[in-house]
Amino acid sequence: MPSSRHDRGPRAMTAVKAGIAYFALVFAAGFVLGAARVSWVVPRLGVRTAELLEMPVMLMVILFAARFVVRRFALPPRAGPRLGAGIVALALLLGAEFTLVLGLQGLTLADYAASRDPVAGTVYALMLGVFAAMPLLVDRG
Numbered sequence: 789m790p791s792s793r794h795d796r797g798p799r800a801m802t803a804v805k806a807g808i809a810y811f812a813l814v815f816a817a818g819f820v821l822g823a824a825r826v827s828w829v830v831p832r833l834g835v836r837t838a839e840l841l842e843m844p845v846m847l848m849v850i851l852f853a854a855r856f857v858v859r860r861f862a863l864p865p866r867a868g869p870r871l872g873a874g875i876v877a878l879a880l881l882l883g884a885e886f887t888l889v890l891g892l893q894g895l896t897l898a899d900y901a902a903s904r905d906p907v908a909g910t911v912y913a914l915m916l917g918v919f920a921a922m923p924l925l926v927d928r929g
Contacts, residue, residue, distance in 0.1 A: 803869040806861035807876025810923065813853040814846075814877070815884060821845060839908035843915060850915075854922035863923065870924040878920040 821842055829838035854874075863869045890900055904912070 799869060800872065802861050803863065803872035804876050806857045806863055806869075806873040806923070808880065809860070810853055810857040810873055811877040811880040811884075813856070814850055814919065815881060817849040817853075818846060821849075836905045836908045839905065840911060843908075843911055846915060847918065850919050850922050851926065855926045858923055858927050865927070867924055871921070874920040874923045877923075878916060881916070881919065 825838045825842050829841065833841070857863070857873065858870065861873075863873060886897065886900075889895065890897065893900075895903065901909075
């Protein structure tokens with residue numbers, strides 16, 4: 789029997805909670821890794837190399853965080869709830885990044901985009917897509 793509109797509310801809320809948890813896990817790891825990158829790796833290897841070296845580590849963080857959240861919140865293997873959690877997490881991540889980076893550094897969005905390394909910035913943009921999609925891609929069966 790198809791679910792009614794009334795059944796969607798709790799499921800949607802579960803996806804939102806999962807998205808918040810997913811964001812929190814990945815953001816916390818990214819914050820720690822970013823501090824280490826800026827403090828220790830950038831002075832030795834440069835911004836591009838440091839950011840590119842961080843990407844595989846963040847990919848693993850994203851994978852493990854998505855897997856944990858999908859299991860913890862028992863998200864069904866359907867696109868709606870899984871992508872919903874990923875989109876909530878992505879919106880929170882972008883909001884936090886723009887608020888922190890732009891606010892702390894006093895940059896405009898255009899200044900921020902222009903300051904990004906073209907190679908590392910492109911990989912970062914692709915990683916944002918992976919981040920949003922990962923809850924859908926893990927534990928599908």
